[in-house]
Amino acid sequence: MMTAPAGPVVPLLYTPEEAAEALRFGRTTVYELMADGTLPFIKRGRSRRIRVADLQNYVNNLEQQAS
Numbered sequence: 913m914m915t916a917p918a919g920p921v922v923p924l925l926y927t928p929e930e931a932a933e934a935l936r937f938g939r940t941t942v943y944e945l946m947a948d949g950t951l952p953f954i955k956r957g958r959s960r961r962i963r964v965a966d967l968q969n970y971v972n973n974l975e976q977q978a979s
Contacts, residue, residue, distance in 0.1 A: 925954065925961035934967060945970070 926934065931951075932942040942962075945951035952966045 924964055926964065926967065928953075928960055928962065931962045931967055935971070 923930070928942045928946065929939055932939045935942065942951065946953050946960065946962070951962060951970050954961045954963070
């Protein structure tokens with residue numbers, strides 16, 4: 913019996929480069945946001961990853977600051 917092909921996998925964690933692309937920011941800007949604590953991240957070994965929910969919260973806070 914064959915199973916239906918799975919849909920695309922939606923990432924739960926982004927690399928800083930992927931986060932920069934999603935935000936339409938430069939990579940350096942994302943690293944600065946991470947360094948100053950504005951954008952939370954997970955560090956595992958030498959890798960840093962950003963939760964999708966944290967990116968969404970960051971964007972939502974930008975909207976509130978603009979008001």
